Amino acid sequence: MKHIEKGVSLRHAPRDFLRDLNVDNASTGLVAGILGLSVGVVHISAGTAAGLDSSFIMIWVISYLMINGLFGIFMPAYYRLPMPMANSIPGALMFAAVIPVVGLEAALGATLIAGAISLVAGLSGVMGIVMRLMPMPIVMGMVAGMLLSFGLNMVRPLENAIVPATVMILAFFLSARLLRKVPPLIVSMLAGIGYLMATGVDLSGIEATIRFPEFIMPQFTLNAFLAYGLPLAIILVGMETPAGVGLIKGMGYKEVPANAITAVGGFGTMVSAFFNLHSTCIAAPMTGICSSPEAGTHEKRWVAAVVAGAIFVVAAPFYGYVVSLLEATPRYFIAIIAGLALMRVITSAMAIAFSGRKHEMGALFAFLIAASGIQILDIGATFWALVLGVVVSMIFETKDFEFASNAHPLKKQPAD
Template sequence: MKHIEKGVSLRHAPRDFVRDLNVDNASTGLVAGILGLSVGVVHISAGTSAGLDSSFIMIWVISYLMINGLFGLFVPAYYRLPLPMANSIPGALMFAAVIPVVGLEAALGASLIAGAISLVAGLTGVMGMVMRLIPMPIVMGMVGGMLLSFGLKMVSPLEGAIVPAAIMILAFFISARLFRKIPPLVVSMAAGLAYLMVTGVDLSGVEATIRFPEFIMPEFTLSAFLTYGLPLAIILVGMETPAGVGLVKGMGYKDVPANGITAVGGVGTMVSAFFNLHSTCIAAPMTGICSSPEAGTHDKRWVAAVIAGAIFVVGAPFYGYVVSLLEATPGYFISIIAGLALMRVITSAMSIAFAGKKHEMGALFAFLIAASGIQILGIGATFWALVLGVVVSMIFETKDFDFLLETSKKRDAPESTG
């Protein structure tokens, strides 16, 4: 346990939550929570495409929200940092695709082993070493590429839904300029909702259902582990944690518990495997929102992450209703709000990646690969963005790696004869 970073404590977390709660972190927490709820639609789409039973798909999404919401309450409260928890989207896509091949119980068994690997990586300090070896410009190049799609989805509605998109975007910038005490995200959301109410939103198809996570016993097969478990472990350790940690550091936080985040994600993934869920990890896009300047001062942004976790827990049993409500809301609404919330995160990532003199080529490759969304060997683009970004930088920018220069100097130094 010596490698797990110590946090503040949970003893006074409720009192401190009330003390630090304000309009800024409450509004960004709401946006992050809504974004996380909308991600459940990705699970539904992936499960439906893979031919999975609709009842299982709903339990899968409910478990995603309930389990990760509970971890999302305690992790940011313990560390007093904006560290919302969710699950791996690339992992979700692999999980849905592999179930028809190896079976549900075997896929969950593979998730359990992947969680154990992630836990060991955190306990042994491997994650902290990984973060020290990957240069920050390359990490932030990956982050910028990963978040680029959110920015593009924010402006793309200007083509097909120019009136509501323009209203929401202009409301954000005008309020940021004129109304200093009102978070611009709140104004943008209010403007968008007002437009929807005026133009009329069909809510007749909205239905309320209540369900809870269900217990299941995983099974272990070598085939399932090699096909799904090992790639999932690589994603959790090599992609999800670096992306989340990079985002938080990019927002000015110096001490981010990389080992703790990885270990907690491992425990969460192991618990998830018994409840039809594939993983638990830090939620990179939600982290970007909760850690952004829109969430207020640095020492109070953790509240936004706790609020997002609470929204998950409350919304989980009623997710059938939430899905119906999201389906009744035009897709551009969430896309614009998420893009506006992440704008300053994207600019910060790009600045750190390319404003300096070091690792520029590696950062560029990391950005391009992450933005492309490619998959190699079934593993997502953000992982390969880090790997190939480091490789490119090691080949063309060797002098920028301080630890390589130190190793070279030690090797070339004359041995003492005394």
């Protein structure tokens, strides 16, 4: 445990939460929570496409919210950092695809092993070393590329839904300029809701159901581990943690517990394996929202992550109702809110990546690869953005690495 970074404390977390809670971090946490809830639709789509039973799909999503919500309350409360927890979307797509091939219990057994690998990577201190050695411009290039789709999805409704998109975006910028004490995200959401109510949203299909996570015993097969478990471990260690850590550092936080994030994610993934869930990890897009300037001052942004985690836990048993509500809301609504929340994160990441000082070509490749969304060997783009970004930088920008400068002999010092 010596490599796990020490946090603040859980003893006074409730008191400090109430002390630091304000309109800025509460509203930002609400936006992050809503974004996280909407991700459940990805699970439902992936599971349905793979032919999975609808009852299992709902339990899968409920476990995603309940388990990751609990970890998402613990981590930011202990470290006082904006570190919301969720699950790996690439992992979810692989999980849904592999179940018909190897079976649910075997897939969960592979999940358990992947979690153990991530736990060991965190406990051994490997993740902290990797993050210290990884050039920050390349990490930020990856982050900017990963979040670019949120910015694009924010402006795309201007083509087919120009009136509501214009109303929501203008409400954000005008309130930011004129209503200094009211979070612009809340104004934009209210403007969007007002438009939907004025135009008549059909809520007749909304149904309320209550369910909770269910226990299941995993099984272990080599085939499932090679087909799914090993790629999942690579994603958790090589993609999810660097993305989350990079986002937090990009927002001005100097000390980020990379080892703890990896270890806790690994432990959470092992717990998840017994409840029909494929992973637990830091949630990169939600982290971008909770760590953004919209969440207020640095020392109080952790509250936004706790709010998001609490929303997960409360909403989990009623997710059938939440899905019906989200389906009744036009897609542009969440897309615009998420894009507005992440704008300053995207600009900050791009400013660090393309400052023109070091690793500019590596950062560019990392940005392009992450933005492309390509998958190589069934591993997502953000992992390859880091790997290939470093490779390109090592070839064309060798002098930008510290080891290269250290390899040169010291210049002869002038005599006194």
